[in-house]
Amino acid sequence: MAVRIGMGFDLHELVSGRALWLGCVEVPSEKGSLGHSDGDALAHAVADAILGAASAGDIGDHFPDTDPRWKDVSGAEILRRTAEIVRARGGRILSVDSTVFLERPRLGDRKREMAERMAEALGGAAVNVKAKTAEGLGPVGEGRAVAAQAVAMVGEPGEEV
Numbered sequence: 001m002a003v004r005i006g007m008g009f010d011l012h013e014l015v016s017g018r019a020l021w022l023g024c025v026e027v028p029s030e031k032g033s034l035g036h037s038d039g040d041a042l043a044h045a046v047a048d049a050i051l052g053a054a055s056a057g058d059i060g061d062h063f064p065d066t067d068p069r070w071k072d073v074s075g076a077e078i079l080r081r082t083a084e085i086v087r088a089r090g091g092r093i094l095s096v097d098s099t100v101f102l103e104r105p106r107l108g109d110r111k112r113e114m115a116e117r118m119a120e121a122l123g124g125a126a127v128n129v130k131a132k133t134a135e136g137l138g139p140v141g142e143g144r145a146v147a148a149q150a151v152a153m154v155g156e157p158g159e160e161v
């Protein structure tokens, strides 16, 4: 098996009147993510990291925001389909590490739940979620955006490393 690594990043604007979904978990919040989908920045960063590791493009290729099929699509659905893309290539998602950047609310007690929900949607993988604030700086620090980054390792048939 060849082991490959991929990275992902995502950012969504936070606005009133939208739900805040992160890592397939709805987080009670005054503001939620703006987006064509449910705006789950963490799930999107994780999906992009996995697609990157599988050399399979990015979520914009597979779930274009110009396609009404993906209107309000959940992060869990994107992760399920991303895992299918990897499996169809004979690959296996080995591990995911991620960080979500959000000023408020604090996510401390929800990180484990996010990791579990994403692992479930992926059909099994070691998933970790970390959370940080932006110390009041920039769009994230001012509470105007949520961002996330992730790395993923995918095993594919190929030369052993």
Ligand SMILES: [Zn+2]
Pocket (backbone or CB within 6 Å): 010, 011, 012, 035, 039, 040, 041, 044
């Ligand atoms: Zn996104």
